[in-house]
Amino acid sequence: MAGNCFAAPMSHKAILFGALLLLAFSPLPADERPSLVTVEAWHTFGVDSLEERLFVEAVDRFMADNPDIRVDVVRIPFLQNIQQFINAAQAGEAPDLIRLSATELGKVGHVSVEGFPLLEDLRPHLTPMQKARYLRPALAGMSYGASLYALPASQSCMTLLYNRDVFDAAGYLYPNAEWQTEDFLRAATALTTDDVAGIALPVKWSYWFIPFIAAAGGTLFDADGHPALDSAGTAEAMQWVLDLERTHGVTGATNSIEAMSTRFQTGRAAMVIDGAWNWDRYAESGIPLGQSLLPYDGATGKRMAPMIDYFGWSVAKQSPVKAAAAKLALWLTSRAVQADFALGTYSLPTLVELIDDPTLTGHPVLGGFIEQAGFAMSVPATRASAMLFEQLDTALALTHDGTLTARAALRAADRELAKMLAW
Amino acid sequence: MLAGAALLAPVTQAAALTDEALRLTTDPAQNEYRRIHVEVQHRSGPDTRSYQIWFASQPFDRVADAELHSTLVIGDTEGLNRTAPAFDTQDCWTAGQPVHRTKDDIPVLAPDILEWSCSLSGVMPGVDQWIAVLPVDADGRGLSPLLPIRARTDVPDQRPPPPDTLPITLTLASIVLSAIVLLLYLRRRDILSGRAQTSRAYLYLAPALIGLTALTFYPVAYGVWLAFTDADQSQLGEENWIGLGNFATVLLSPGIVRVTLFTLVWTLVNVTAHVALGLLLAYTLTQPGIRGRTLYRTILLLPWAIPGYISVLAWNGMLQPDGLINAILGTATDFTATPLAARISVILVNIWLGIPFMMMVLSGALQAISTEMFEAAELDGISGWNQFAYLTLPNLKGTLVPVSLLGFIWTFNTFNTIYLMTRGNPYVGFGEPGATDTLVTYVFSVAFDYGRYGVAAAWSVAVFLLLLAFSYLYVKRSGVMEVAR
Numbered sequence: 042m043a044g045n046c047f048a049a050p051m052s053h054k055a056i057l058f059g060a061l062l063l064l065a066f067s068p069l070p071a072d073e074r075p076s077l078v079t080v081e082a083w084h085t086f087g088v089d090s091l092e093e094r095l096f097v098e099a100v101d102r103f104m105a106d107n108p109d110i111r112v113d114v115v116r117i118p119f120l121q122n123i124q125q126f127i128n129a130a131q132a133g134e135a136p137d138l139i140r141l142s143a144t145e146l147g148k149v150g151h152v153s154v155e156g157f158p159l160l161e162d163l164r165p166h167l168t169p170m171q172k173a174r175y176l177r178p179a180l181a182g183m184s185y186g187a188s189l190y191a192l193p194a195s196q197s198c199m200t201l202l203y204n205r206d207v208f209d210a211a212g213y214l215y216p217n218a219e220w221q222t223e224d225f226l227r228a229a230t231a232l233t234t235d236d237v238a239g240i241a242l243p244v245k246w247s248y249w250f251i252p253f254i255a256a257a258g259g260t261l262f263d264a265d266g267h268p269a270l271d272s273a274g275t276a277e278a279m280q281w282v283l284d285l286e287r288t289h290g291v292t293g294a295t296n297s298i299e300a301m302s303t304r305f306q307t308g309r310a311a312m313v314i315d316g317a318w319n320w321d322r323y324a325e326s327g328i329p330l331g332q333s334l335l336p337y338d339g340a341t342g343k344r345m346a347p348m349i350d351y352f353g354w355s356v357a358k359q360s361p362v363k364a365a366a367a368k369l370a371l372w373l374t375s376r377a378v379q380a381d382f383a384l385g386t387y388s389l390p391t392l393v394e395l396i397d398d399p400t401l402t403g404h405p406v407l408g409g410f411i412e413q414a415g416f417a418m419s420v421p422a423t424r425a426s427a428m429l430f431e432q433l434d435t436a437l438a439l440t441h442d443g444t445l446t447a448r449a450a451l452r453a454a455d456r457e458l459a460k461m462l463a464w
Numbered sequence: 465m466l467a468g469a470a471l472l473a474p475v476t477q478a479a480a481l482t483d484e485a486l487r488l489t490t491d492p493a494q495n496e497y498r499r500i501h502v503e504v505q506h507r508s509g510p511d512t513r514s515y516q517i518w519f520a521s522q523p524f525d526r527v528a529d530a531e532l533h534s535t536l537v538i539g540d541t542e543g544l545n546r547t548a549p550a551f552d553t554q555d556c557w558t559a560g561q562p563v564h565r566t567k568d569d570i571p572v573l574a575p576d577i578l579e580w581s582c583s584l585s586g587v588m589p590g591v592d593q594w595i596a597v598l599p600v601d602a603d604g605r606g607l608s609p610l611l612p613i614r615a616r617t618d619v620p621d622q623r624p625p626p627p628d629t630l631p632i633t634l635t636l637a638s639i640v641l642s643a644i645v646l647l648l649y650l651r652r653r654d655i656l657s658g659r660a661q662t663s664r665a666y667l668y669l670a671p672a673l674i675g676l677t678a679l680t681f682y683p684v685a686y687g688v689w690l691a692f693t694d695a696d697q698s699q700l701g702e703e704n705w706i707g708l709g710n711f712a713t714v715l716l717s718p719g720i721v722r723v724t725l726f727t728l729v730w731t732l733v734n735v736t737a738h739v740a741l742g743l744l745l746a747y748t749l750t751q752p753g754i755r756g757r758t759l760y761r762t763i764l765l766l767p768w769a770i771p772g773y774i775s776v777l778a779w780n781g782m783l784q785p786d787g788l789i790n791a792i793l794g795t796a797t798d799f800t801a802t803p804l805a806a807r808i809s810v811i812l813v814n815i816w817l818g819i820p821f822m823m824m825v826l827s828g829a830l831q832a833i834s835t836e837m838f839e840a841a842e843l844d845g846i847s848g849w850n851q852f853a854y855l856t857l858p859n860l861k862g863t864l865v866p867v868s869l870l871g872f873i874w875t876f877n878t879f880n881t882i883y884l885m886t887r888g889n890p891y892v893g894f895g896e897p898g899a900t901d902t903l904v905t906y907v908f909s910v911a912f913d914y915g916r917y918g919v920a921a922a923w924s925v926a927v928f929l930l931l932l933a934f935s936y937l938y939v940k941r942s943g944v945m946e947v948a949r
């Protein structure tokens with residue numbers, strides 16, 4: 042009995058030894074070959090969205106063309122990407138590539154771990170010819186200080202959308218590029234009924250307030266790019282926007298973005314200021330959509346300028362495979378990929394060769410947004426810019442409820458911003 | 465810094481004379497990560513309009529086999545400046561100065577320039593590259609043969625050092641070691657006092673205690689330590705000890721009194737409503753003669769069974785101007801627009817969420833009370849209210865007190881309801897907590913919106929001390945421990 046028991050383990054040992062030898066000398070599987078580098082890419086596209094599908098297809102094409110690079114795609118919730126990225130970087134586990142907006146760059150640009158920034162300055166990774174392919178404002182939008190922290194992949198801005206049925210029913214002419222802000226207000230007033238708002242607008246949200254600033258001659262930044270909210274024009278614009286709700290009653294009760302979209306989507310708003318990202322949502326609801334440039338102010342001669350936001354691909358400073366990650370970023374911002382995204386999702390391109398491409402400028406949806414982008418306001422990717430929205434929101438809220446005048450609220454916002462920047 | 469002074473430095477690596485007119489050399493000492501430094505000597509002829517720099521990862525003798533790296537134009541530099549835009553770097557120099565640039569950022573060389581250098585970006589590191597400079601005429605035709613030189617940059621990438629985990633490892637190890645020493649000490653004490661049969665109990669306790677100390681005490685201790693440092697998002701891993709500075713910031717924060725008061729109102733109203741309504745429903749459902757009791761219980765449990773965030777988001781939608789509540793009321797009120805309405809809304813939603821738990825716990829406690837007492841009370845002619853006040857409630861005290869205490873702590877620390885419904889808004893002042901912010905949601909905002917980890921940790925310590933003091937006083941005054949004993 043004992044002898045049998047002893048003999049069995051011996052034969053097992055021999056088998057085990059043989060197996061280990063085989064394993065040791067067997068060729069490594071493809072994924073573990075030393076020459077294969079793996080790039081982890083974080084994106085923020087919606088689950089099963091067209092954006093995600095196009096992105097994954099682009100990554101697959103990249104891997105087919107670069108068999109020595111494997112890309113691991115990870116989806117991160119849009120609102121959590123910055124915090125998750127900072128946490129990962131703090132733990133030394135940052136992804137190699139991450140999709141960020143210019144506004145988010147402002148939030149992450151000043152963050153450092155052990156004295157190093159979180160993102161790689163991409164300037165050494167590009168040749169001047171590669172750099173020259175991007176629109177200069179897009180490169181500026183993806184720069185933080187002197188560093189180019191992302192390659193711009195797309196840009197977005199809002200324009201004026203309208204429901205043709207509502208205009209037709211009232212016998213009112215559609216909005217057009219010659220419209221002034223007074224025409225806009227007249228139409229909104231004329232088209233407002235018990236059920237329908239002339240313009241669904243969340244008046245207390247800074248992102249929707251910003252377009253009105255430029256038209257009134259106001260600014261958000263001084264000549265050096267520093268935030269300067271307190272100006273007569275900005276105060277005037279604030280008063281004008283809030284009066285749309287308080288005095289003219291043309292906005293409906295749309296104090297949230299979702300309420301605004303739902304109202305327009307359900308045919309209970311004549312106009313809305315919105316981006317291309319919601320076009321399909323409205324179109325699929327059967328709304329006969331029209332699109333026009335935002336109006337200009339007759340007194341100042343300046344057109345309303347929505348904020349333009351850039352989205353791009355950043356390489357983490359911690360990445361051990363920066364050259365491969367930068368190569369992937371170049372591909373994801375290439376003409377082929379940007380054109381697919383533009384035509385599929387109506388995101389605006391950031392390449393010089395695409396922005397004037399007749400296929401895009403003549404596109405029934407994209408064309409209008411590209412034209413509007415020509416009048417849009419770029420916000421520099423700075424820490425101050427990232428903090429600006431909350432202060433502007435607070436100023437709008439306090440002016441809306443009558444706690445402060447517009448001018449006093451903007452002055453207080455500037456003071457608070459200066460205080461926060463001193464932290 | 466690269467400088468034109470090094471233009472004629474001796475060539476130390478691969479270098480070649482392209483022809484008598486154009487001399488292209490490289491100086492590896494000036495290379496950087498993904499950059500190769502090249503130096504050019506050339507007397508441009510009357511037809512030369514620009515220089516093109518071509519490169520490839522293999523030898524080439526025609527431009528079709530290479531990639532255009534950059535172009536330098538030859539022309540008048542009058543009125544041009546030498547500054548590159550922010551998102552660009554100054555890549556080329558002449559006579560120790562950056563070359564001039566057009567408004568479109570194209571480098572320009574004056575016709576009389578004979579020597580210039582460039583730091584060529586975008587080249588693959590650790591790989592041989594072939595680089596050629598081609599003078600071209602106005603029609604883009606090359607004016608000399610392409611004779612590329614071989615060069616490479618082996619300058620390594622600069623990466624942050626891996627995070628130093630030694631302090632964390634040592635702290636965790638010392639915590640675990642302390643737990644083991646404590647257990648050994650207790651075991652030895654028991655043996656010495658003649659309770660040898662308990663010695664194995666410590667072995668069984670060890671895994672749970674070690675896990676608890678490592679996973680709970682360490683984060684708490686780390687949070688307390690952060691409260692005394694200047695830790696913030698912009699300098700992770702480089703925090704310095706600043707004593708009580710963060711606590712002073714907390715005490716001087718604008719809106720601290722308002723947010724603390726609202727947190728207390730939020731907690732007291734919620735817990736009171738949870739207990740009162742939970743008890744009412746539990747009492748009603750334990751009364752004899754109720755038909756469909758199970759169905760009622762199931763329905764009443766739904767708010768608890770559905771994930772909290774889904775319930776909150778559903779309520780948020782219903783409270784919108786276009787939502788169900790307004791549709792029923794025939795109004796278009798924004799229930800989260802004004803501070804008072806928003807506060808009432810978040811409290812009501814949280815009451816709705818919290819009732820089922822109280823109802824279930826109190827149902828169990830009510831069913832555990834002996835029915836004989838109530839039968840005796842009936843015989844003595846004691847009314848229903850008096851039975852409730854003098855029999856039911858005193859018998860529930862052992863459950864009510866700890867459950868209320870738990871409810872208080874949980875509600876005080878509730879985050880989801882407020883964050884998902886209002887994110888603490890509406891705004892009521894610059895740099896202040898929002899109208900519906902509680903201490904906990906505000907701490908989140910301070911930590912993750914403003915990135916002030918040290919100050920947020922100080923807020924957390926203050927909240928912890930507040931809850932600790934309340935719990936101690938509550939337990940002491942209620943005498944629940946005596947009841948339990």
